[in-house]
Amino acid sequence: MKLSLTNHNFSTLLNFSFINLRRPFCSSSLSLSPPNYLKPKVPIFLRPPIYSTKLSDLKKWHDWAKNVASSIGSTFVKSDNGPDSSLLCRELKWFIEDVVENHHSSLFSQMGLDDDIERVKMRVDLEELYCLWKQRIEERKPFQYIVGCEHWRDLVLSVEEGVLIPRPETEVIVDLVCDVVSKNEDLKRGVWADLGTGSGALAIGIGRVLGNGGKVIASDLSSVAVAVAAYNVERYCLQDKIELREGSWLEPLKGMEGKLAGLVSNPPYIPSKEISGLQAEVGKHEPRVALDGGADGMNALLHLCDGADLMLKSGGFFAFETNGEQQCKELVDYMKSNKSASLCNLEILADFAGIQRFVIGFRL
Amino acid sequence: MLNFPRRSPTITTFLCKIIKNSYESHHITTSPTLFHCRHLSHSFPHNTTPWFSSTRLSRSGYSNELSPTQARFWASQPESTEHSTSDELTVQAILSNNWPILDENDSDWKSHATAVAQSIHLIKRRLQWKKLKVRLDMLSVQVNKADLWDDPVNAGKINREHGSLLGKVKEVNALERELIEHIEMIKLAREENDAELELESTKALLNMRRNAEEKELEALLAEEQDSCSCYIEVQAGAGGTESMDWAAMIMQMYKLWAQKRGYKVTVMEEMAGEIGIKRATIKVDGEFAFGYAKAEIGVHRLVRISPFDSNKRRHTSFAAVAVIPILGGESSRVQINESDLRIERFRSGGPGGQHANTTESAVRIIHIPTGVIATCQNERSQHSNKASAMAVLQSRLDQLEITRQAQLNAQHTQSLTDITWGSQIRSYVLHPYRMVKDLRTNYEVSDPDSVLEGDLDGFIMSYLSASLDKNEDDA
């Protein structure tokens, strides 16, 4: 479906955009519309509150949505470790927070004699709310894709299909970098790289802790990821600090050999054969290129070790996220036997769930 | 280990001794004060106000007999002699005249003057006037010491408290002076037959009478932490569904109360039961949130026909409430060492990382040396949950420290775990009759719905005034 001003008179144009506004994501219309790599979707909470609804109608929707969520019980937990009703109900609460203008916690708890008169302003049409919640429950579309954002650290990052939703575990990498740069002024003002940046989460988190002169090169193979990351970088006004590059792993770093102050990455690390058994939200909706790390999940990680060796300057820091204890150990073993002349102070760190998750170290 | 800020324990002990020795034993009874009339008369007659009828005022409590050692510090104090008219009418004398208090609309200066005098008296009692003056003396000594600023943190604290107490003393003195001046004017006007001046001064008295109410309220919340924001925690008692439902009702009551007062409410933690909540913590942001909410600490009891019992039997449920102040100044806060903390993700399972998509990012922080735990699950990112849980942990440790230092088991410093299920403070009966009654003050209301919808101020005010006003000899 191509829309060009010259081919349509004004009224059809109006008509078209009207329909489009009311049902942009519903049913099959989504898969028909052309993918637009260059213009990321605006997350719901940033859209203008142009829809007005009777409070009673919104309540009706809310009751329906709550019912649907409750009916799930622990079905998803049992089938693939998905969300249970209580999690879905919390998502519903956040959904309303994002959708309703001037949202307040007692919106639905008031006694509501005036519900038929009182109107609320919303950023999405009521009909679309029904569609979106159906997608959440029936298609198991991740909540973050529904609202178009993920709260990560103190950031709210825009995300959409085609880009990995940043994980809470990964937040810790920024803390690690924070520790390192707070003790080392040189690294604080150096050039860092975030390879496989996805939504730009790590790059933005790190960009905000670097000092004057500090820079981050953020790269990804996926052009959707690069576009979304660029959008997020702009939202946090970090265009001067973060440079986005499209390309595979080390390739966009050509010319930076021995110059980087730091290298971080959360590369795809799930072993290929495990992809099919993933939780529906992940396996059916997140991009495979962001998850699949090859037969043992180590393809990218091993490549990144070479990158640390090649790209970091002396004293430079690296931090990689892994699939868990086994990968951490293998990675450290690999570095010890192949990179002992260049990589040192290797350490394995656990995430808050107690799973050994990160390998960090320095360039000699 | 915990680094606790240094504070001298000897000050309090010393204070207690002084105050004990200075208690007087002459009492007079007095008629109800303005405050009681206004706030309680609609719900029950004055003569059944138990904490009031037992209230007695000290006749000599007001005079400032100074010991020779104290006297030399008075140089830096506000005037401490009693204000009196030319014919030696003092505030104390006005009180003991027992002039009848008529309605505000009756333009009777004696009545206005007596009402104001009673307010002043009440304010002083609430401020614990004698203790306050002794403390002010001590602080004045310290403020004037040459080496005060050798310890800047402590100096700042002393300076702040000194300034605050001095301000209160000055304000009360000003009230007394103003009262006496107006009376003087009225007497003068009468002597000179100046009707206009008399009317004007009577009006001024009436104004004072009206403003005094607010000052009485302010005096209820004069403690250092009263102005802080706070956390309110509710925990369901034994009894499963019944109590968890009751805990949720109580929590809702506080949310509505806080909203009515214009406070900002944030849910920090909520452990849901099948129905209702097992336990929850909210943050109440705004001036004097702690000062008011501390009146709610203790066990709340509900009697009703259970909506969950198919046999429609009567059930009694319990919920415990704790209130923790969120201290402001950095200086008074306990220092927490990062290495003393264990941070855990809540309800985690499975391999995590890229395998999982979850909006669950609750965090639990354990302070290893004390075993104090804080959790937060309300925020949308793990990072923010951690920050909020840290703030809760900080306040809990501060509270622990305050209790440790004060060594007085003041009720408002109790944590949820300290509250014994025996310490009931209020009873909500929905069946066979309908009534909410505070067991500490006997204040009661026959409309439980309004209370559960957050109309708590009557209970709070009566408790606050009762707990301060019972200090008979303080004025």
Ligand SMILES: C[S@@+](CC[C@H](N)C(=O)[O-])C[C@H]1O[C@@H](n2cnc3c(N)ncnc32)[C@H](O)[C@@H]1O
């Ligand atoms: C697990 S995601 C991590 C995204 C983001 N850094 C985060 O933590 O949320 C892995 C990312 O690596 C990217 N990627 C996959 N293969 C790549 C390659 N050959 N070169 C560069 N990036 C690649 C994917 O597009 C995806 O964005």
